[in-house]
Amino acid sequence: ENCTKPLWDKRLQFSRNNSIFQQNVPLNLICPRGLKPPFPKVICAKELQQVISEKLVYEHAWWGKNKSAWTRIEGVIQCIAILKVGLGNFQISSTSIKLNWTCRFPGTCQDMRAMCRLAESSSRLCEAEEVKGEEILHGQEGTFTCSSLQPFTNYSVTISLPSSTVLFSWLFRTEETVPDKPEQLWLDRSSGSLRWKALPSCKGEIIGYQLNITVRSARDTGFLEMERLQVNGSITEHQLPEHDPGNSYMVSIQGLTAAGAGAASLWEFQTNSSDILHPLDFSCHSIHVISPSQGTAVLPLRPITSEGVREHQLVVATTHNGSVIKSTCLGQPQPSNNSQQPFNVSQQPSAYVAAVLNLTGPINFMLGNGTHGQGYHNTALQPGQDYMALLRLVRRSPQSEKFTCVCYSFSV
Missing domain, CATH: 2.60.40.10 (Immunoglobulins)
Known part of the structure; x- marks a missing residue:
């Protein structure tokens, strides 16, 4: 009585390529290269299963030999990766x-x-x-x-x-890393657009560019505008805002991958026909109407923008140090009724928001008169102290933040 070929892994090959095999005859199993069978030798044998009406019922069973022992095979066997x-x-x-x-x-x-x-x-x-x-x-x-x-x-x-x-x-x-810095950056003077050469996706897919643009005015030395924006990776130009001729621009640009921002390329230029850069001094407007006894000073304020009524903040810092103007303009004050609420920037000196103003035209603002407004406190000025005040306008969109400040400085 013969045994039929079992329904095992189709990749398994018997040493005899038959569909029927004799009982008690050892057979070799072979797998494709890189694979091995769990049993190199198998054999089919008759096995008593049960007794029905005093009759012995036999079935065929397959046994596998691994090393020196024979093991009854249960279920399906397959080729195994070495x-x-x-x-x-x-x-x-x-x-x-x-x-x-x-x-x-x-x-x-x-x-x-x-x-x-x-x-x-x-x-x-x-x-x-x-x-x-x-x-x-x-x-x-x-x-x-x-x-x-x-x-x-x-x-x-x-x-x-x-x-x-x-x-x-x-x-x-391999995983992505931050990209190299952009090497080519230039100003298209005919259109007023900032342009750069696209980065190749060598260290990761370029998903965008991060730009930081700082503008200084040729006409108003106390004017400072900083814009932080992110553009899509397919974009290689940005229209600069219109300003007076001769304004100074400082631009940093970084490529972005999923791993983060790469090194920044820095470039400085002016919006005039000359390629020669004339550095512009930044100096705060001086304030002369000051009352040390009352702890007040009068600031001549005017709206930063003509785009309708905009909410302006008046930020005050106890310093004359011009190096902190940028960080103070970019700082994030928190509303409070405290006399002086520090910004969330650890490098800055003590700074606070004295007022929030909806300017529609020029005004003379009394700084230090002790009034409260929208959670901010116009606290009295301290005699013998140096002060810097920034009239600040913040404009935000999903892709950008723009901070525009006009600086005033005085001593009480």
Whole structure:
């Protein structure tokens, strides 16, 4: 009585390519290269299953031999990969690939060779050097690491036997890192647009550009405007706001990837026909109407913009140090009824918001008269103290923040 071929893994091959096999005749099992059967030898044998009406009922059962012992085979058997690489245990950074491996069949993984090779760069504009990551693996388990790789680049990792049988092959992409700084930045004087050369996606997909633009006025030395904005990665120009001829611009631009912002390129220029840069001095407007006994000073204020009624803040700092003007203008005050509410900027001296004003035209504002308004306190000025006051206008949109300040300085 013969045995029929079991419905096991289709990749399994018997030493005799038949559909029917004789009982008690050992057969060899063979798998494709890189795989092994759980039992190199199998045999079909008659086995008593039960007794029905005093009759013996037999069925065929398959047994497998591994090393020296025969084991009854339960269920379906399949070809098994010789090498196990934990896909969930990959550690990939922007410069390295690390993976753990385990040999499932001791004695078959001697002198395995692991190689790491450049597959392709992320862009034709990116030059990626070939790597020479190669290692002979020993033992039953271990770790293979490809190092000194380039970010955002595809690499293939292959582990093979000395017979060139490939046990593992996988394509990896290293993680992104921050991009290089933009190298080309210029002003298109005919259109008033700031332009730059697009960054290639060599260290990561360029998802945007971050710009910081500082404007100083040629006509008003106490005027300072700073804009922080982010544009899409496909955009390579930004229309500058209209200002008086001869204004000074300082621009920093950074590329953005998922890993963050890269190094900034800095550029300074003026909106005149000359390519020669004439540095503009920044100095606060002097205040002369001061009453030390009452702790007040009169500031001649006018709206920063003509775009209708806008909420202006009057920010006061106890200093004459001009180096803190930028940080004070960009600071984030918090509403409070305290006499002096510090900004959330640790580098600044004590600063507070004295008033919030909806300016529609020029006014003479009495600083230090002790009035309260919208949670802010116009506290009395202290005799013997140096002060700097900034009339500040903040405009925000989903993509940008613009801070415009006019500076006044005085001593009480």
